[in-house]
Amino acid sequence: MKHPRNLFYAQSGGVTAVINASACGVIQAARARPDLVGTVYAGRNGIVGALREDLIDTSHESDAKIAALRHTPGGAFGSVRYKLKSVAENEAEYRRLIDVFRAHDIGYFVYNGGGDSMDTANKLAQVAASMDYDIACVGVPKTVDNDLPITDVCPGFGSVAKYVAISTLEAAFDVESMPQTKVFIVEVMGRHAGWIAAAGGLAGRDPGEPPHLILFPEVAYDEDRFVDAVRDRVERYGNCVVVASEGIRRADGTFVAESGQQDDFGHAQLGGVAPHLAEVVRGRLGFKFHYAVADYLQRAARHIASAVDVEQAYALGRAAAEMAMSGVHGKLPVIVRTSDEPYRWEVGQADLAAVANVERHLPPEYITEDGFHITAACRRYLTPLIQGEDYPPYTGGLPEYVRLQRNMAPRKLPAWEG
Amino acid sequence: MKHPRNLFYAQSGGVTAVINASACGVIQAARARPDLVGTVYAGRNGIVGALREDLIDTSHESDAKIAALRHTPGGAFGSVRYKLKSVAENEAEYRRLIDVFRAHDIGYFVYNGGGDSMDTANKLAQVAASMDYDIACVGVPKTVDNDLPITDVCPGFGSVAKYVAISTLEAAFDVESMPQTKVFIVEVMGRHAGWIAAAGGLAGRDPGEPPHLILFPEVAYDEDRFVDAVRDRVERYGNCVVVASEGIRRADGTFVAESGQQDDFGHAQLGGVAPHLAEVVRGRLGFKFHYAVADYLQRAARHIASAVDVEQAYALGRAAAEMAMSGVHGKLPVIVRTSDEPYRWEVGQADLAAVANVERHLPPEYITEDGFHITAACRRYLTPLIQGEDYPPYTGGLPEYVRLQRNMAPRKLPAWEG
Numbered sequence: 001m002k003h004p005r006n007l008f009y010a011q012s013g014g015v016t017a018v019i020n021a022s023a024c025g026v027i028q029a030a031r032a033r034p035d036l037v038g039t040v041y042a043g044r045n046g047i048v049g050a051l052r053e054d055l056i057d058t059s060h061e062s063d064a065k066i067a068a069l070r071h072t073p074g075g076a077f078g079s080v081r082y083k084l085k086s087v088a089e090n091e092a093e094y095r096r097l098i099d100v101f102r103a104h105d106i107g108y109f110v111y112n113g114g115g116d117s118m119d120t121a122n123k124l125a126q127v128a129a130s131m132d133y134d135i136a137c138v139g140v141p142k143t144v145d146n147d148l149p150i151t152d153v154c155p156g157f158g159s160v161a162k163y164v165a166i167s168t169l170e171a172a173f174d175v176e177s178m179p180q181t182k183v184f185i186v187e188v189m190g191r192h193a194g195w196i197a198a199a200g201g202l203a204g205r206d207p208g209e210p211p212h213l214i215l216f217p218e219v220a221y222d223e224d225r226f227v228d229a230v231r232d233r234v235e236r237y238g239n240c241v242v243v244a245s246e247g248i249r250r251a252d253g254t255f256v257a258e259s260g261q262q263d264d265f266g267h268a269q270l271g272g273v274a275p276h277l278a279e280v281v282r283g284r285l286g287f288k289f290h291y292a293v294a295d296y297l298q299r300a301a302r303h304i305a306s307a308v309d310v311e312q313a314y315a316l317g318r319a320a321a322e323m324a325m326s327g328v329h330g331k332l333p334v335i336v337r338t339s340d341e342p343y344r345w346e347v348g349q350a351d352l353a354a355v356a357n358v359e360r361h362l363p364p365e366y367i368t369e370d371g372f373h374i375t376a377a378c379r380r381y382l383t384p385l386i387q388g389e390d391y392p393p394y395t396g397g398l399p400e401y402v403r404l405q406r407n408m409a410p411r412k413l414p415a416w417e418g
Numbered sequence: 419m420k421h422p423r424n425l426f427y428a429q430s431g432g433v434t435a436v437i438n439a440s441a442c443g444v445i446q447a448a449r450a451r452p453d454l455v456g457t458v459y460a461g462r463n464g465i466v467g468a469l470r471e472d473l474i475d476t477s478h479e480s481d482a483k484i485a486a487l488r489h490t491p492g493g494a495f496g497s498v499r500y501k502l503k504s505v506a507e508n509e510a511e512y513r514r515l516i517d518v519f520r521a522h523d524i525g526y527f528v529y530n531g532g533g534d535s536m537d538t539a540n541k542l543a544q545v546a547a548s549m550d551y552d553i554a555c556v557g558v559p560k561t562v563d564n565d566l567p568i569t570d571v572c573p574g575f576g577s578v579a580k581y582v583a584i585s586t587l588e589a590a591f592d593v594e595s596m597p598q599t600k601v602f603i604v605e606v607m608g609r610h611a612g613w614i615a616a617a618g619g620l621a622g623r624d625p626g627e628p629p630h631l632i633l634f635p636e637v638a639y640d641e642d643r644f645v646d647a648v649r650d651r652v653e654r655y656g657n658c659v660v661v662a663s664e665g666i667r668r669a670d671g672t673f674v675a676e677s678g679q680q681d682d683f684g685h686a687q688l689g690g691v692a693p694h695l696a697e698v699v700r701g702r703l704g705f706k707f708h709y710a711v712a713d714y715l716q717r718a719a720r721h722i723a724s725a726v727d728v729e730q731a732y733a734l735g736r737a738a739a740e741m742a743m744s745g746v747h748g749k750l751p752v753i754v755r756t757s758d759e760p761y762r763w764e765v766g767q768a769d770l771a772a773v774a775n776v777e778r779h780l781p782p783e784y785i786t787e788d789g790f791h792i793t794a795a796c797r798r799y800l801t802p803l804i805q806g807e808d809y810p811p812y813t814g815g816l817p818e819y820v821r822l823q824r825n826m827a828p829r830k831l832p833a834w835e836g
Binding site for chain 1: 806
């Protein structure tokens with residue numbers, strides 16, 4: 001009989017309101033099978049934790065604390081934006097990972113992240129095979145941007161969608177009350193894909209209901225068209241509520257607002273679209289405006305998480321661990337939609353290679369012809385994802401989010417000089 | 419026996435997540451006394467609705483819709499920023515108000531707003547008396563800024579405080595997960611008073627817990643001190659979470675960020691503090707940052723309203739109507755705190771004149787000596803105000819907020835040429 005081996009889990013990329021629900025699923029599934037899994041080690045700050053042999057020994061965390069991860073936002077073990085180079089470019093990194101895994105008898109690798117992270121998991125799977133190191137590499141999808149292919153939805157998206165739809169609805173009620181405020185702009189995340197901006201469209205059910213305009217990264221931003229549309233909506237409805245994706249670009253491909261910073265994946269850090277649009281509104285229309293920039297608040301808003309999203313995040317975490325434990329390699333669990341209404345879904349499987357580095361944008365049939373709103377087909381897709389309110393427990397007026405002890409496992413190897 | 423007379427109710431100034439709960443209290447109290455009150459008319463857009471004889475006849479709204487106001491953000495009848503001039507400067511406006519009230523047999527005037535609005539109600543009370551028009555003028559306090567004197571708290575504040583505390587807590591969990599993000603800044607409302615910024619301080623219980631810095635309007639902003647403090651917190655804690663009031667000013671009294679717009683009370687419209695501070699952090703420290711601007715989202719966030727706040731807003735609305743119906747004139751109901759822990763409060767009364775145009779700032783004993791955080795005394799004051807979660811009902815993933823019919827009462831007077 002095989003002795004139990006250890007499981008390495010890590011979180012990568014921008015965190016979400018529910019990535020810890022996936023962590024909870026992974027760890028609970030592993031704890032349920034002591035015959036297969038000894039210790040679950042979590043990488044401190046994602047894959048970098050493996051490279052540096054910064055392994056959090058999760059066996060010191062109580063069952064209650066692990067259960068509380070299900071309702072705790074952020075990444076409990078620390079995330080990171082770090083993309084491994086190709087094997088040809090930096091084989092040493094991959095060898096280091098295998099060395100660390102060998103030293104700690106890691107037989108299961110479960111990596112929770114977006115497209116870049118699925119790429120990392122996929123490359124590692126290949127290198128391990130070529131080095132004859134026995135490990136099951138499985139991904140867990142996660143991204144608020146909802147830009148992974150194949151899976152019906154990425155855990156994290158449903159909750160940010162719900163937050164953005166509710167915030168847009170609430171702000172619209174406020175704006176309608178204030179006759180002097182003509183334009184309200186809320187800036188939401190979505191670097192290349194307009195899924196989050198689209199979710200703002202759920203706040204209204206017909207064209208006269210806010211939001212009146214949605215600016216998608218998939219539609220080239222044209223200042224004149226934007227100004228004309230704002231003027232038109234203010235004339236028709238008394239005010240204009242705009243949901244703007246941080247990632248909107250002009251026809252020439254330049255971002256409307258770049259912060260000037262880059263992340264370690266080399267992506268431009270965005271931000272400042274709302275102030276920019278507000279300046280345009282003031283300068284060209286003279287309307288009184290307000291704007292909000294939701295930024296981290298939107299993806300951390302566990303207090304109003306979508307119950308569907310929490311359940312899916314947890315289910316995919318569990319499924320990933322179970323897949324790894326049963327020897328599945330180079331795959332990730334995904335959400336398969338079997339019915340729109342009532343919404344029904346099940347967990348399927350896909351190849352990491354098929355998901356890595358492929359960005360799913362809003363399809364043209366989800367955007368109205370004028371480019372400023374979502375279609376009925378888009379509503380059919382989005383609506384199920386924001387169903388249910390999975391409220392966290394509260395003490396003293398604040399959510400009871402958990403901070404783990406994060407005890408480090410003793411190192412066994414020399415420090416990494418990468 | 420006196421015949422029942424009509425009640426005029428209006429909403430003024432920036433709206434809140436719970437001003438409609440006060441409206442609900444006013445209207446339900448009036449409906450309970452048909453012997454005293456005939457019709458409740460609501461001013462469309464505050465006092466301007468009275469000047470223009472734009473009176474919403476609330477008797478067309480069902481009891482269910484009025485009840486739903488308790489969980490609906492924004493101002494259901496429209497608000498306005500409009501300050502009546504002194505009687506000496508513009509007696510015609512006051513005469514017009516009395517003309518409109520006389521035409522519609524208004525015997526009760528209930529005005530829901532902040533300091534400026536209590537001033538309006540107070541002036542009207544005096545003019546009515548001097549014109550021998552029989553009317554009971556009562557205020558209902560409301561302001562997210564919590565800057566009214568006498569009352570323990572202003573309805574609207576507890577909910578924005580809860581929202582800001584939770585949002586800061588959640589964003590802090592996100593920032594802690596992202597080792598590359600060193601500084602996170604959330605900009606909150608509070609033109610002259612730092613109550614909302616102070617509420618962000620509830621997110622952490624000891625100095626090492628975020629937020630690490632709070633910038634209050636009551637403390638002169640000094641860029642060098644800010645930069646030093648950010649560097650220090652990043653060195654000590656790995657990151658620095660900042661809650662910044664929109665109203666922070668330099669020692670010379672200039673606002674750090676003015677949008678260049680003014681409202682109709684002549685106040686500078688603020689906004690842009692967070693982008694400004696982020697620029698300082700980038701330029702002088704080179705740290706990777708994120709920032710959020712909550713703007714209307716914070717004061718419209720009925721989805722996470724404080725149960726205490728909702729209850730108080732409703733109670734003060736009811737009390738105001740009851741005071742007016744019993745002939746009280748020139749006063750407003752206020753919250754009297756009788757115990758910190760457990761929090762106990764009751765409804766008292768104050769003179770409109772004592773509340774009008776007086777701004778209550780954070781007292782020095784609520785701010786730590788370094789000017790960057792809140793004291794234990796401040797926590798004792800704030801903590802009770804964010805207790806309880808008064809969740810709205812949901813349908814299809816979104817809160818069931820109500821939009822009223824707002825049928826206009828037929829006009830009886832010539833149009834106003836004011």
